[in-house]
Amino acid sequence: MPGCVIMPYSDVVIVGGVAAGPKTAATVKRRLPDARVTLFQKGAHLSFASCGMPFFAAGDVQSFSELTQTGYGVPRDTEFFRSSRGCDAVTGVEVIDVDRNAHTLTLRRVERGETFEHQYGKLVLATGAHPVDPPFPVVASERIRTFHSPEDAMAFRKLAESGAIDRAIIVGGGFIGCELAEAVGSLWGIETVLIECEAQLLKGTLDPEMSALVEQELRKQDVELHLRATVTGIELNAEDQLQANIDGGATVTADYVFLALGVRPQAELAERCGLAIGACGGIVVNAQMQTSDPDIYAGGDCVESVHQLTGKPLMLYMGSIANRHGRVIAENLAGGKVQFPGVLGTRCLRVFDLNVGAVGLTETAARDAGFDVQSVHGSFPDKPDYQPEVKTMVLKMIFDGTTMQLLGLQAVGEGDIIRRLDTFAAFLQYRATVDSLFDFEHAYAPPYAEALDPLHHLAGLAHAVRRGQQFVRPGGLFDTISTNAVLIVDVREDEEAEATPLPGCWTANGTPVIRIPLGQLRSRLDEVGRDRPIVLVCQRGARSYQAAYVLKGASIEQVTSLAAGLQAVTDH
Numbered sequence: 082m083p084g085c086v087i088m089p090y091s092d093v094v095i096v097g098g099v100a101a102g103p104k105t106a107a108t109v110k111r112r113l114p115d116a117r118v119t120l121f122q123k124g125a126h127l128s129f130a131s132c133g134m135p136f137f138a139a140g141d142v143q144s145f146s147e148l149t150q151t152g153y154g155v156p157r158d159t160e161f162f163r164s165s166r167g168c169d170a171v172t173g174v175e176v177i178d179v180d181r182n183a184h185t186l187t188l189r190r191v192e193r194g195e196t197f198e199h200q201y202g203k204l205v206l207a208t209g210a211h212p213v214d215p216p217f218p219v220v221a222s223e224r225i226r227t228f229h230s231p232e233d234a235m236a237f238r239k240l241a242e243s244g245a246i247d248r249a250i251i252v253g254g255g256f257i258g259c260e261l262a263e264a265v266g267s268l269w270g271i272e273t274v275l276i277e278c279e280a281q282l283l284k285g286t287l288d289p290e291m292s293a294l295v296e297q298e299l300r301k302q303d304v305e306l307h308l309r310a311t312v313t314g315i316e317l318n319a320e321d322q323l324q325a326n327i328d329g330g331a332t333v334t335a336d337y338v339f340l341a342l343g344v345r346p347q348a349e350l351a352e353r354c355g356l357a358i359g360a361c362g363g364i365v366v367n368a369q370m371q372t373s374d375p376d377i378y379a380g381g382d383c384v385e386s387v388h389q390l391t392g393k394p395l396m397l398y399m400g401s402i403a404n405r406h407g408r409v410i411a412e413n414l415a416g417g418k419v420q421f422p423g424v425l426g427t428r429c430l431r432v433f434d435l436n437v438g439a440v441g442l443t444e445t446a447a448r449d450a451g452f453d454v455q456s457v458h459g460s461f462p463d464k465p466d467y468q469p470e471v472k473t474m475v476l477k478m479i480f481d482g483t484t485m486q487l488l489g490l491q492a493v494g495e496g497d498i499i500r501r502l503d504t505f506a507a508f509l510q511y512r513a514t515v516d517s518l519f520d521f522e523h524a525y526a527p528p529y530a531e532a533l534d535p536l537h538h539l540a541g542l543a544h545a546v547r548r549g550q551q552f553v554r555p556g557g558l559f560d561t562i563s564t565n566a567v568l569i570v571d572v573r574e575d576e577e578a579e580a581t582p583l584p585g586c587w588t589a590n591g592t593p594v595i596r597i598p599l600g601q602l603r604s605r606l607d608e609v610g611r612d613r614p615i616v617l618v619c620q621r622g623a624r625s626y627q628a629a630y631v632l633k634g635a636s637i638e639q640v641t642s643l644a645a646g647l648q649a650v651t652d653h
Contacts, residue, residue, distance in 0.1 A: 090200040091119040091169075093414060094186060096176045096350070097207030098122030099131060100400045101381030103157070103170075104407025105205050105414075110167045112415035118168035119199065123175045123191060126231050128157040132400050134234040135257070138241075139264035145235060179204065179354035181374055203376055203414055206351055206364065207407070210344035210382035210398055215252075218314045224323060225315060225338045228257055237337065241269045246336045248272040250325050252312050253341035254282035259295065259432050261339055262304050267433065274305040274333050276312055276325065285446075286428060286439045287491050290458075290556040291477055293651040294493040295432050302433045307333070344398055346383045359385035361396045368420035370410045378414070380406030389423040389510065390442055390488060391450040397424050427506045429499060436474070436498045440506045441489030447479055455482035457542035458555055458644035460621035461535040463496030465527050472496035473621075475555070475649045478539040485515040485543070501536060515543045542626070542644075550629060551641040553616060555649035559584075561641070562592045567614045571596040572628045577620055581647060599624045602631050614639040622646035 093109055095102045098120050106120050120127075130148040137145055150156050155165075162170035177196070178187035186204075189196045212227035219225055224240070226233045240246050249265050251258045254277030266273040275282075281292040282299075299306050311328040315338055318324040322334040346363040357365040357373035363385035370378050381403035385394045402424060412419040429438030447454045456479045462471045474494025480487050490505040492498035508517055518540035525532055546552065553561050561567065569592060571578055578596055588594055597605050599619070609615060609632065617625035617632075617640065625642040632640045643650075 088185070088198055088200050089119075090117070090202075092116040092202040093118045093205065094199060094201035094203075095120040095205040095207060096186075097205075097209055097381065097383075098124075098127045098170060098172070099129065099209055099381070100207070100403035101407040101410070102205065102207035103128040103162075104404045105207065105378075105380065105411045106162065106168045106170070107166050108408055108411030109414055112411060112417075114167070120162065120168060120170045121174045121176055121186075121188060121199075122170065122172045124230070125172050127159065127162065127170055127172060129231060130400075134228070134231070135260040135264045138228075138234045138237050138261070140238070140241075140268045145231060148231075176350060179350065179377075181354055181377070184376065203378065205410055205414075206372070206377065206379040206383060207381045207403070208347040208350060208383045211347050212340070213342040213345055215312075215315075215340055215342060217312055218316075219340070220316045220323075222317070222323065222338075224336065225340065227340050227342075228261060229344065237339075240337065241265075241271065246271050248274070248335040249337040249339065250274045250276065250323070250333055250335040251339045251341055252276050252315075252325065253339075253343065254279065254284075254308075255341065255343055256283070256286075256428070256430055257343075258339070258341035259283065259299075259437075260430055261341060262299055263302075263431065263433050265339075266302060266304060271337075272305070272335075273303075274307070274335060275299065276307045276310050276327070276333065278309070278311045280309050282308075283437070285443065286426075287437070287493070288444050288456075288477065290554055290649070290651075291475070291491045291493055293556055294475060294649070295435060295437055297651045298433055298435045305333075307331075344382065346385075346396060348383050351379065351383070359394050361385050361394050363394075363396055368422075369413045369418075370406055370421055371413070378410045380410050387423040388442075389425050391446070393450070395424070395426075397426060399428060422510070425506050425509050427502060429502060434495055435493055436495065437493050438498050438502045439489065439491040440502050441487070441509050442479060443489060443491070444479055447481075447488045452481045452486075452488060453483040454488070455480055455543070455546060456554075457539055457546060457552070458622070458649060459535060459539055459542060460645040460648040461496070461538065462531065463494075463498075464529060465531055468527060473648060474498050474501075474535070475645050476501065476535055476539060478536075478543065480515055480543055482547070485547075487513050487515060487517070501534075504536060515540045538623075545626070550626075552644040553641050555643070555645050556651060558616060558618075558643055558650070559586055561616065562587055563590070565614055567592060567616050568610070569594040569616050569618055570609060570628070571618050572599040572602060572624050573619050574598050581620070583618070583647075584650065599628055599631075602628055603635075606632075606635050606637070609637060611637055611639075614641065617642045618647065619643075620646045621648050 159170045173191045212229045325333045351364045359365045364379045382398045409421045427440040472495040474496035477491040479489040523534045619625040622645045
């Protein structure tokens, strides 16, 4: 009909251009080369490595453009998607409405404000997440920002490079807050204050005694750490400094403030068009990543995940998961029958000299899910001690004491924790038990690993617990000796004990200590006695574990070992 305007149409329209969206687009075009695929992105940048932004802010990554390039140096811009991926990518456009009956989107150009419509065959929502709004008043200032967008990273980097920031406050002790503490303080030399309202950092990822190792590292690196500190407002003081007011009357001043309070799913568009939203606030999808509308799929940070071990919904904001979502969505759009299995929560980060990570459930989460929670700790080298580059790590394994099912692993240390987390994730996915770790055949050569992997040793510790061996967890010995008349037996060698004395708080109330190296213990049993409970201590935990069997072999029964040894203790 003359003069009729034909509305643009795409077989697949994708809303969101950071992780899940671009992955979906690229995979769909490989599976369906003739399909018309259009991707709309509100921001100016496409397919950028958002998880790399702290390293750009720190100066480890020289320019933001490096986060937008392929491994062979080509920018992932609109031309890249057109020429290399065969799809249309449009930036600076926001989707403001979805008419599900008509399969029509209403869009607005961000800069000019004009609106237009676009029809779809199938729709994919990959809208990501929003920063959580602060629950306290915040003065308007360009020096108070979240750390979520490229603009946030670039604004801080510009000021840091100019020397305009001497002191910075980070509000929030989650992943971003801990990564920012290193980014701000390590390269730029900016005095850094980290404020967290909880009693520990990284809650939900680490249990308290493991988080304490991270907190110790931050303080070692001169980060001023405030735990159990609730910010009530941020204002400008009389000297025109930014001032964070803390419940109870304390104040902290700085030149710059990061609000690292977490994120929430950006599910408003889905909610407006009537899609199901879960209890966690994310879009509800099935195993094929379909929403409650079979013609609309969703993936990435905007969707609710299901934990493989508990079956419960949760939000897990990870670029790795978003990319996996994109593949599943694309395969199903192309006619496949692919399912996303749910998540295990495998995550890691670097905090100055420490590698930090976890997979599976914390003790609290496992207990809430109804498991019979047991745990063991160990301190290990990541390769034989005679290797020149050996580094150590502290591991905590959580398991079900009745079924011996593996439930979680937490790791903190300078050593190679990642291979242990990745391996453990595979065991969790198949509902493995503790005994599976004994049968795990790892790659062994002295430059890379010991003959028995730390996971094997953790399995041995779990069985020791089942046989009745008693351990006091790292950080718990002070409480033990405060409430019990115990004898501490230090089974380290003389040189070790001189280099690393026992914490003074352990003996401040007169708790007796004797030092008997493990090799001398059998010949000096009369010094130990049998009239009080005994706590065995060594550097990493292995010798105190062996010493416990020596004492029990001599019919000395009131014996407990310090799990993971002094290496895992932070109160000294």
